[in-house]
Amino acid sequence: MTYSVGIDSGSTTTKGVLLHQGAIVRRFMAPTPFRPAQAIEAAWDCLYDGLETRPFLTLTGYGRQLVDFADKQVTEISCHGLGARFLAPQTRAVIDIGGQDSKAIALDDDGNLVDFLMNDKCAAGTGRFLEVISRTLGASVEQLDEITRGVEPHPLTSMCTVFAESEAIGLRSAGVAPEAILAGIINAMARRSAHFISRLTSQGPLLFTGGVSHCGRFRELLSQHLGQPVATHEDAQYAGALGAALIGENLRKRR
Incomplete structure (x- = not known):
């Protein structure tokens, strides 16, 4: 089964989503701490937990370069546009x-x-x-x-x-x-x-x-x-994470 995770490491809040076949199956949100990498790791652990195969992980936001286990890092502008279109076409x-x-x-x-x-x-x-x-x-x-x-x-x-x-x-x-x-x-x-x-x-x-x-x-x-x-939209705060997950989903399909 193909899963994609997008994590948006924001200045005050870290958001994450797990996508499967174009649908959100898990969400994560927590305040961004003094060390933002800790929230990224917590989001990854939460969204990956229990899955048999490793999801494709795309990071965006201020803290996207603070960990070394992401498959892709992208700027938040492109992610927010994609996420917004996902929520409201x-x-x-x-x-x-x-x-x-x-x-x-x-x-x-x-x-x-x-x-x-x-x-x-x-x-x-x-x-x-x-x-x-x-x-x-x-x-x-x-x-x-x-x-x-x-x-x-x-x-x-x-x-x-x-x-x-x-x-x-x-x-x-x-x-x-x-x-x-x-x-x-x-x-x-x-x-x-x-x-x-x-x-x-x-x-x-x-x-x-x-x-x-x-x-x-x-x-x-x-x-x-x-x-x-x-x-x-009720998921409007997840737009950046959604866009990141969509980018990851598209990249994985091409492989």
Whole structure:
């Protein structure tokens, strides 16, 4: 039986999937530790466990070069495009917002990569940014949808993580409700992401992937700023790992 494993070693989370005949049969997700190789090894052990034959292993993400037992190493841009098309075949554009970077990817009608943008130099607009501000205001990222539902966003002037945190504290001291500040943060991030996506050379049905895609309010505001629907998927956080596994599956078929 032919199996393929894809592992995405991200800056904050390590994801992995086991594919068999084009279907996901196992998933792995864990925080990326101080030594990312440990999470890669844990993912491999989990996904390979109990199989009679060794799966083809493809690594992607920041930590893809930290272990020596992979069959293939690939960049995350190509993986995220493939993974997005696997989850939603009509996808022509992808916005992936992870822990410490964001990516915008354009695909043609056949799913080939035609353009991409990547922001990995600044934490503003990433999952880490959202986590820091939420924690400053006494909330968790998991609570954001409930807390900000129906709340009018309070405008913010800064998207720098350090300055935005100080501004949030100042607004709270001035009596602005934390719910409104959090809604304002999400709105500012969504507006920034919409501008980021608009710089792609081609547009089309959009899939939102990465950890931040679980935030429904973010997706709602992003759709408003873009003026188009924004889709996601329950496996959206696995898009990079899925793409890596698909690449491995295709390579194995050729051998």
